[in-house]
Amino acid sequence: MxxxxxxxxxxxxxxxxxxxxxxxxxxxxxxxxxxxxxxxxxxxxxxxxxxxxxxxxxxxxxxxxxxxxxxxxxxxxxxxxxxxxxxxxxxxxxxxxxxxxxxxxxxxxxxxxxxxxxxxxxxxxxSFSLYPKFVKSVLYFLKKAKYLEDIQTAEGIFRAYERNQGDTTKIVNSLLHKLDETNTNKGLREFRSVIKNDFEHLDIDKTRKPLKVGLAGEIYISLEPYVNLDIRRKLGEMGVEIYQCLSLWDWIAHKFHLNYHRKWLEHLAKPYMPMDIGGECVWVIGQYIDNAKAGFDGFVHSYPFTCMPEVTARTIITNKLKGIYDLPIIYFSFDEQSGIEGFRTRLEAFVDLMRGRRTKKKNETIKSSIHSNNNYGSHFYQECLKLVQQS
Ligand code: SF4
Structure with missing residues (x-):
């Protein structure tokens, strides 16, 4: 086979x-x-x-x-x-x-x-003889899915600080290769240190104060760089730090009913969307509220053209949540017609808008800020922020 x-x-x-x-x-x-x-x-x-x-x-x-x-x-x-x-x-x-x-x-x-x-x-x-192989294959799958999420988390943070454009991308590609090649218990147990070690050696400028943006949307579009025009890399190279909790691991944990972060997002979204209508609708709404409360600078929602659940999330955010939480948001609807130039122009304009907004708010009291929030995001997200500060 x-x-x-x-x-x-x-x-x-x-x-x-x-x-x-x-x-x-x-x-x-x-x-x-x-x-x-x-x-x-x-x-x-x-x-x-x-x-x-x-x-x-x-x-x-x-x-x-x-x-x-x-x-x-x-x-x-x-x-x-x-x-x-x-x-x-x-x-x-x-x-x-x-x-x-x-x-x-x-x-x-x-x-x-x-x-x-x-x-x-x-x-x-x-046959019963297959059980050890079966357990190994499921455990390795889960571990690798988690490490893929960790690589994505570190990439989202570190690229905004890299001095030489492209260095983060090289590290990510090399880590993916290493993870693919790692097929021993010991290797997989230690792989988180490999990720941290590789990113620790990145040449960064930690004096920067990058914009922080939440990224959410339909899972395939969010994870496949060819179809989302590599939005994560583009934003990172514009000096934007990315927070994206959506990943394969996130999805699997949710399907095992063990994803407490998603349950928190469902709780936040409940007054506006009380049920799962497909796609990531509920969790996009929840993340928008969560990111807004945490003092993010902006939010990017990407979804496929004609995706009903994501269009519903968009409508709720535009008509209701934007007025309450005032977190700048940009929507990208992707399909085979999506072109890079219009996309880049919109992204640049959005980044300018967020910069202007941050400057304007400088002398105002900001309700909360993830710069000072040591509990925001996953444990590994916090570890990456510390690594940047210690570099
Ligand atoms: S409707 Fe949206 S969420 Fe559902 S399969 Fe299509 S693109 Fe994905």
Whole structure:
């Protein structure tokens, strides 16, 4: 068996470990690119939400490279993600790829443990001898997902302080490579020190006081740099520090009902959105309120064109929350037509606006500030802030 799955930004590192440790060969799709998106656009229903199209292209590229099994997450709604796998399978067969099988991986509620059966199905065996491999593959997957989040957290902070543009990107790429290659208990136990050590050696200017921006939105768009026009890097290179809690790990912990940070965001969002309507709607609203209360300088909301849940979040923020919390926000709706120049201009204007606002507020009393808030964000987020100060 030669298995594949959509990359979703850097998440492929964790998925690859999960599958390989079951004894199955992995064929990685090409990273999302213009050609793959073109294939997706050509073969997809016109008004399907945008992530459907690049992921379809990615799956096609993996089939071209010899994959014979597609592993695709499925859900029971509430948004269109519920039908991605079945429609993509049909489209690929109609396009002439008929020698593959698609194994759906149900992620609706990971506590019902249906994914265990799916992993056995992927491995092609179900004997007791597989259990040690199975446990190892799940543990390594979880560890790598967490480290991917840590790399993302450190990247969001350090890039705003780097003296030589591009250094942070080099460190991130090298860490991703190292994490992919690390497949021992000891190596994985110590990997957080590797992340910290690599970032400690970055040449930074710690006297800077970068703008702090919360980044949130639909998960695929938020994690896949090709489709979000590399918004994290662009903002960082404009001297903006990024706080992004959305990651593969964040999602998995939520699906195991262990994500207390998400529960906090749900609590904040409840008066405006009392239920999960799909996508990240509830948590985007919660994060907007949370970031505003923490004294952030701005908020960026990215979502795919025609994504109903995210458009709902946008409407609630614009019509209700903006008036209450007064946190500047910019929205980016991404699709195959998104162009870099207009995007960059809007981003630069937003950064100028935040700078002007900060200058204006200098002599006013700021309600709270994350500069002085030692409890904001995850433990690792706080550690990274300390590393910057100690450098
Ligand atoms: S969250 Fe939005 S983009 Fe993602 S599958 Fe649902 S409707 Fe589509």
């Amino acid at each position: 030669r298995a594949t799955f959509p990359r979703m930004g850097t998440s492929w590192v964790a998925f690859k470990t999960l599958i390989e440790n079951l004894g199955v060969e992995v064929v990685l799709p090409e990273p999302a690119n213009r050609e793959l998106v073109k294939f997706g656009v050509k073969h997809s229903p016109e008004f399907v939400c945008f992530p459907f199209k690049p992921t379809l292209g990615e799956l096609k590229s993996a089939l071209d490279k010899g994959a014979d099994t597609i592993i695709m997450a499925i859900d029971c709604g509430p948004c269109r993600f519920g039908f991605y796998a079945s429609v993509q399978e049909r489209i690929l067969r109609d396009a002439g790829y008929d020698k593959f099988r698609l194994i759906p991986l149900d992620q609706a509620d990971l506590l019902n443990f249906q994914w265990v059966q799916t992993l056995f199905k992927i491995s092609g065996k179900s």
